[in-house]
Amino acid sequence: MEGVLNNLKNTAELLAVAQTDVVKQWDKQTLDRAFQWTLYCQHLHSRFYSNKAIRTIMERQLQATNESLRATFPGYADIAFVDLSRCQHVLLTKLLKNPALPKAIVGILCGSLSPMEMNDNEQQDATGHCNQLIACKSACRVLRAMHRKTTAFPSGDAEVQGMMLMERLDAAFGGGGGGGEEEARELLESMLHTCEEEDNVIEVIASALTRNNTTTAEIASHGFLLKWLQQNEQMLLKLCLHVPVEYIMRQVGENMQFRAVYCDVLRRWASDMTFDIHEGEWVPTGTMAGGSFEKLTCHFRALFETCPLQREDMETELKARKTSDGDFDVKGLSVWGDLLAVLTT
Amino acid sequence: MSLPGPDPLVVVPLVDAQEVQFWMEMAVGGVAASPETQRDTCRHLGRLRDLLQVLLTHMNNTSSTTEAMHRLPFLGQLLGRLCWTPHVTADAVCRRLLLESMWSLYSEEPSSPVEMKANHWIRSVLCQLSTEDEDPVTQILVQHATVPPKHYHLNVLRKLVSLLSEKMGRSCSSLSKPSQRCSCDTLLAVSETYIPLVTCPEAAPLIGAMLERTATCVRATLSQDFLDAVSAAYLRNGLCLEDEAVVSLWCHSLPSLEEAVMSQLDSLLSGSRPTLRITEQQLAGCLLPRACARHAPLFLIVNDIFRFLLQRVEGHQPLRSVVHSFTRCFLREVARLQPQERAPMKAFFPNTPRQLLQPLLVPPTEMPPEAWADHLTWIVQSLQRLTEEEEESDEDTGTRGQRVVFEAWLLLVQCAHWVEVAVQLLVSPGPGDREAGGVRELWSRSRTLLADPSPLATSEPLRSLAELLVSLGAKPRPLAPGLALGILVNAAVLSGEPIARATEVVCTVVRRCGLVTEEALCVLSSSADLLGLQGAEGRLSSGDPDRGQRLRTRALQEALTHADMMDTC
Numbered sequence: 001m002e003g004v005l006n007n008l009k010n011t012a013e014l015l016a017v018a019q020t021d022v023v024k025q026w027d028k029q030t031l032d033r034a035f036q037w038t039l040y041c042q043h044l045h046s047r048f049y050s051n052k053a054i055r056t057i058m059e060r061q062l063q064a065t066n067e068s069l070r071a072t073f074p075g076y077a078d079i080a081f082v083d084l085s086r087c088q089h090v091l092l093t094k095l096l097k098n099p100a101l102p103k104a105i106v107g108i109l110c111g112s113l114s115p116m117e118m119n120d121n122e123q124q125d126a127t128g129h130c131n132q133l134i135a136c137k138s139a140c141r142v143l144r145a146m147h148r149k150t151t152a153f154p155s156g157d158a159e160v161q162g163m164m165l166m167e168r169l170d171a172a173f174g175g176g177g178g179g180g181e182e183e184a185r186e187l188l189e190s191m192l193h194t195c196e197e198e199d200n201v202i203e204v205i206a207s208a209l210t211r212n213n214t215t216t217a218e219i220a221s222h223g224f225l226l227k228w229l230q231q232n233e234q235m236l237l238k239l240c241l242h243v244p245v246e247y248i249m250r251q252v253g254e255n256m257q258f259r260a261v262y263c264d265v266l267r268r269w270a271s272d273m274t275f276d277i278h279e280g281e282w283v284p285t286g287t288m289a290g291g292s293f294e295k296l297t298c299h300f301r302a303l304f305e306t307c308p309l310q311r312e313d314m315e316t317e318l319k320a321r322k323t324s325d326g327d328f329d330v331k332g333l334s335v336w337g338d339l340l341a342v343l344t345t
Numbered sequence: 346m347s348l349p350g351p352d353p354l355v356v357v358p359l360v361d362a363q364e365v366q367f368w369m370e371m372a373v374g375g376v377a378a379s380p381e382t383q384r385d386t387c388r389h390l391g392r393l394r395d396l397l398q399v400l401l402t403h404m405n406n407t408s409s410t411t412e413a414m415h416r417l418p419f420l421g422q423l424l425g426r427l428c429w430t431p432h433v434t435a436d437a438v439c440r441r442l443l444l445e446s447m448w449s450l451y452s453e454e455p456s457s458p459v460e461m462k463a464n465h466w467i468r469s470v471l472c473q474l475s476t477e478d479e480d481p482v483t484q485i486l487v488q489h490a491t492v493p494p495k496h497y498h499l500n501v502l503r504k505l506v507s508l509l510s511e512k513m514g515r516s517c518s519s520l521s522k523p524s525q526r527c528s529c530d531t532l533l534a535v536s537e538t539y540i541p542l543v544t545c546p547e548a549a550p551l552i553g554a555m556l557e558r559t560a561t562c563v564r565a566t567l568s569q570d571f572l573d574a575v576s577a578a579y580l581r582n583g584l585c586l587e588d589e590a591v592v593s594l595w596c597h598s599l600p601s602l603e604e605a606v607m608s609q610l611d612s613l614l615s616g617s618r619p620t621l622r623i624t625e626q627q628l629a630g631c632l633l634p635r636a637c638a639r640h641a642p643l644f645l646i647v648n649d650i651f652r653f654l655l656q657r658v659e660g661h662q663p664l665r666s667v668v669h670s671f672t673r674c675f676l677r678e679v680a681r682l683q684p685q686e687r688a689p690m691k692a693f694f695p696n697t698p699r700q701l702l703q704p705l706l707v708p709p710t711e712m713p714p715e716a717w718a719d720h721l722t723w724i725v726q727s728l729q730r731l732t733e734e735e736e737e738s739d740e741d742t743g744t745r746g747q748r749v750v751f752e753a754w755l756l757l758v759q760c761a762h763w764v765e766v767a768v769q770l771l772v773s774p775g776p777g778d779r780e781a782g783g784v785r786e787l788w789s790r791s792r793t794l795l796a797d798p799s800p801l802a803t804s805e806p807l808r809s810l811a812e813l814l815v816s817l818g819a820k821p822r823p824l825a826p827g828l829a830l831g832i833l834v835n836a837a838v839l840s841g842e843p844i845a846r847a848t849e850v851v852c853t854v855v856r857r858c859g860l861v862t863e864e865a866l867c868v869l870s871s872s873a874d875l876l877g878l879q880g881a882e883g884r885l886s887s888g889d890p891d892r893g894q895r896l897r898t899r900a901l902q903e904a905l906t907h908a909d910m911m912d913t914c
Contacts, residue, residue, distance in 0.1 A: 130444070143502070151512070
C-alpha cells in the first residue's frame with residue numbers, strides 16, 4: 001500500500017510540475033512516462049473506487065499532497081480521488097495551458113497514428129493523443145447531427161451515459177459488501193445535485209431504465225433506480241414530461257410498484273391544473289409547466305392500454321372525484337370530470 | 346477565434362485566392378452550417394487537402410511565424426474556422442494537415458507579441474478541441490464510473506454508429522410499402538455527409554450498412570464521391586468491411602473492382618511461382634470468385650480484364666494458369682449456390698459459342714475417364730467447325746467470326762482442364778488413332794532420348810529432338826510450345842528411366858531449346874493436379890498404382906524449381 005500511496009503522491013507532483021517552466025526540459029520519453037503514470041492513476045481509480053477503506057487512505061494521501069503542493073506552486077488546483085478517473089485529461093489540459101510548452105511536445109501530441117494504432121485503446125504513450133481525441137469527437141459531432149435529425153429520444157450520448165450509470169450501480173451492488181445502496185444513492189444524488197438544471201439527466205435515467213437486466217447485480221441496480229425515482233417526485237414528474245410515453249409504459253407494464261407511483265404522479269399533475277377562462281382550456285401550474293391537458297390525457301390513455309385492469313379502477317376514481325366536485329356536466333368545472341369525458345369518448 | 350494579423354482577405358499570390366475565399370465562406374458556420382454547406386464541404390475535401398498541403402509547404406519554407414503570418418495573412422482565420430468544422434476535422438488527412446499547420450506555426454522561442462499570441466491561440470484551440478466539451482452529466486459519470494474521457498468518447502462514437510446502422514436496416518420500407526416514401530431516398534445526401542468518416546475505423550460498420558442497403562433497396566443510391574472515398578479507404582487505408590459490403594462496393598464502383606482484380610493478380614503472379622494448387626487455395630480464400638458467382642455483371646467485368654490482359658501478353662502461361670484457376674474457383678462457387686440463386690451460365694458467358702459452353706465447363710472429374718476421349722473428340726469437332734466457319738465467312742462478317750473464335754479460345758484457357766486431359770490422352774499408351782503425326786514423333790523421340798545412355802553433351806537423340814522441336818515450331822500451323830513441353834514432361838513422368846536421368850534430360854531440353862522453365866512447371870503442376878497429388882503431404886502410399894508417377898512428378902518439380910533458381914541467380 002505504501003508503494004501505491006507513494007506513486008499517487010508522485011503523480012500529483014507530476015501534474016503540478018506540468019504547469020511550470022520545467023516542461024521546457026521534457027522530451028518524448030518524459031512525456032510518455034507522464035502519460036503512463038496518469039494512466040496508472042486511472043487504473044487505481046477503477047480498482048479502488050468501491051473499496052471504502054483504501055479509498056479513504058488514498059483520499060487522505062491526496063489531501064496531504066495537495067496541501068504541500070499548494071504551498072509550493074502558486075495557482076495549483078487540488079486533485080481529488082474522483083479526478084483520478086480523468087487523470088490523462090488533467091495532464092493534457094495542464095500542458096496545453098502552459099505557455100512554456102515546447103514545440104516538440106506539441107508535435108508529439110498532434111502526431112498522426114496509423115489506423116491500427118488508433119484502434120489500440122490502451123495505447124500508453126502520448127503520440128497523437130490530441131489527434132485521436134479530435135478524430136473521435138469530430139466523428140461524434142458528424143453522427144450526432146444526423147442522429148438528432150431522425151430520432152428525438154434517446155440520444156446516442158444518453159444511451160452511453162445510461163449504460164455507464166447502470167454499470168456503476170452494478171459494481172456497487174455486485175461488491176457484496178452491503179454498502180451498495182449507500183454508494184448508489186451517493187452517485188445519483190451527486191448527479192442530481194450537479195446537473196439539476198440539465199434536462200438530459202432525465203434522458204440518461206430513462207435510457208438506464210430500458211436496459212435488459214439478467215444478473216442479480218443488474219436486477220438490484222434496476223430496482224434501486226426505480227425506488228430512488230419514486231422517492232424523488234420532482235424527477236418523476238420531469239420524466240413524464242420529457243420522455244416519450246412508450247418508454248415510461250415499458251416500466252409501468254413490468255413493475256407494479258412503479259405503476260402505483262406513476263398513477264400518483266398523474267393525479268398530482270391533474271390536480272395542479274387550473275381552467276383558463278380566456279383560453280377555454282385547462283392549463284398546468286407549478287412544477288408541471290409544459291404538461292398540457294392533451295399530454296396528460298395521452299398518459300392516461302397509454303396507461304389504460306398498457307394495463308387494461310387499471311382502467312376500471314381509475315375510471316371509478318375519476319367518477320368519485322367528479323362527484324365530489326359537484327358532478328356537473330359542464331366543461332371547466334372539474335378537471336376529473338373533463339378527463340373522464342375525454343377518456344370515455 | 347483567429348490569429349491577429351493584417352487584413353485577412355488581402356491574399357498574396359502564393360496560393361489561389363479564390364480557393365481560400367471559398368473555404369473561408371464554407372467553414373464559417375462550423376457545426377451549425379446548413380446541411381447543404383456540410384455536404385459541399387464533404388464533397389470537396391480533396392480540394393481542401395490540396396490547399397492545406399500548399400499552405401503547409403509555404404509555412405515550412407518561412408523562417409518564422411511572423412514571416413508566415415506576413416506572407417499568408419489569412420492563415421489564422423482560415424485555420425481557426427476549419428478547426429471548428431467537424432466535417433473537416435473528421436477527415437484523417439485534413440486533420441493531420443491542420444494539426445501539422447498549427448504545429449508549424451508554433452514558435453519554439455516566441456520573439457514577438459504576435460508569436461506569443463499565436464502560441465497561446467494554438468494551445469487553447471488544441472485544448473478546447475480535445476478536452477472541453479463535456480456536459481456536467483458526462484463529467485459526473487466519468488468521475489464516478491471508471492470510464493476515462495477517451496474511452497467515453499469512443500463509446501459514444503460506437504453507440505452512435507450502431508444506432509445509425511441499425512436504423513439504416515430497419516427504416517427501409519420499399520418492399521413492404523413500395524408506393525410510399527422510403528428513408529433510403531435520403532441516402533444519397535446522407536452518404537455525402539459521411540464522406541470524411543471513411544477514414545474513421547470506428548465508423549466502418551455504418552459505412553458497411555450503407556453499402557449493403559444499396560443491394561437490398563432500389564431507392565438507395567450512394568453518391569459517387571462517397572463511393573470513391575470508400576474505395577480508396579478500403580484499398581489503401583485498411584477500412585474493414587464485411588464481405589457483403591465489399592461486394593456491394595464492387596457492384597457500384599468500377600475502379601474499386603478493377604483495383605481489387607489487379608491487386609489479386611499482382612499477388613498471384615509476383616514473387617515465387619505458384620503451383621496450380623496454391624493459386625487455387627489463394628483464390629478460394631478470396632472474395633472475388635464468390636462475388637462473381639452471385640453477380641454475373643461482376644464476372645463479366647473480371648472476365649473483360651482477363652481478356653484484355655491475355656490479348657496483351659498472349660503466351661504468358663502463368664497468367665493463363667491464374668485465369669484457369671479463377672474459373673475453377675468460380676464454377677465451384679456457382680455449384681455451391683442454391684438453384685434459385687443461380688443465374689444461367691449464358692449470363693456469365695454471353696458471347697461464347699453455345700455448343701462449346703457446357704462441354705467445356707463440366708469438370709473432367711465429373712465424367713468417367715473412359716468417356717474423356719469421346720468428349721474431347723466432340724469438343725475438337727465443334728472447335729473445328731467454328732474455325733472453318735470463320736475461314737469461310739465473307740469480309741463483312743469476318744470480324745464477328747474472329748470474335749467467336751477468340752471467345753472459344755478464351756473459354757479453352759478458362760477451362761484448360763480439358764486441354765490437360767487431351768495432352769495426357771495423346772501420350773498415354775493404348776489403342777488410339779491420334780492424328781497428330783508431329784505429336785507422335787515428338788513423343789517417340791522424347792522416349793528415345795530418355796532411354797539413350799550416352800552423355801547428353803554428345804547425344805544424337807537430343808540433337809534429333811531439338812531439330813524436330815524447331816521444325817514443329819516453324820510449320821505453317823506451329824505446335825504450341827506449351828503442348829511440346831507437355832509431351833516432353835509427360836514422357837519423362839511416364840518413362841521407366843531413373844528420376845535423375847529424366848530430370849537431367851528435361852532440364853537440358855528446356856535450356857537448349859529456349860523453352861521456359863516456368864511453363865514446364867505449370868505443366869507439371871497440372872499433371873500433379875490430375876494425379877491428385879496434394880501438396881507436400883500428397884498420398885504416396887505404396888499400394889497406390891500411380892505412386893511411381895507421383896514420385897517422379899514431384900522429383901521433376903523440385904529439380905526444375907531448383908534449376909530455375911540457379912538460372913535466376
